[in-house]
Amino acid sequence: MDQSLSAKETSARFHGSVVVGLTTTPASRAAFRWASDYARRTGARLSVVCVHPAKDSQPTEVSVPDVKLDWSAQARRTIDLEFSSSHPESGWTLTQLIGEPGPELVRAAENAQLLVIGRHHMAPHRPGSPVAAYCAETATVPVVIVPAPQDAHLGPSATASTVLQANR
Template identity: 40%
Template sequence: MESTRTPCEPEVVVGFDDSPSARAALRWASRYARSAGLRLRAVHVLGQVPDPMAWVSSYDAAGYLGESPTPEDLEARIKDVVRQSFQALKPEPAWRLDFVGGSPGKTLINESRHSQLLVIGTREHTGIERLISGSVSHYCLSHSLRPIVAVPAPDDDERS
């Protein structure tokens, strides 16, 4: 029987949106990549730009409270926040942060198709939230041909 797997690159792909669970996943992936001598590629999926006020609360962008930011302003701010979090890891020279458009689950599966490992953050979705937003981690776990590590969000006292 012929395998459907493609050859692997010496790379770990981590989905990263700067949420607490994604920051935990990025920390885990960076430790693993360093210990295994692999490249790390963080992928931030740029979907539809969120409602400005929802973004303000979720990314704590207090600087926008008195203004009405444009979608371009929001996307630029999101990229800045994500870049700062990535740089805080003191990435190795071969490590990358990519911004890719698309649906988060499908995009992460596509971006990791040649990697050795996909790392994703998980958080509990319950009730209406799961119906509305779905679960990227569930999608990835259900569709990936590569191994996946799902890293939970830290407890509240670990977030600082």
């Protein structure tokens, strides 16, 4: 797993793509589905970025019936499975990093078309989490904030048509 990416690595790896943050949360998975659909419809290259907080990189064991796994190894496998089960298109990438999620996602999206992140259960006028708020306030590209499935009745913070208008 990569540590934090340098500015040069970020520029080359994610330039012109749709960057989506992926974790194991329902909101993040909803954002990943939205970004996958958007990338397929527009022909964009999708760059999936999972940032494991540095505190989770320490060997912490989690009990699963009859199995003990290193938490970060379990999280990496879950993310790998989520990505591969989406039937990624040619050119789509998955990058897993250790670092601060907000700054790493913003850095990854610096030269991207847009950044897609999930919104956890909050009021519709708020980004929903410290990471979402950081990305919305700091990113230099359009940010699409997708609600968690339980928040679907509130409507998405941005729809595909809204994002397309923003990119014109």
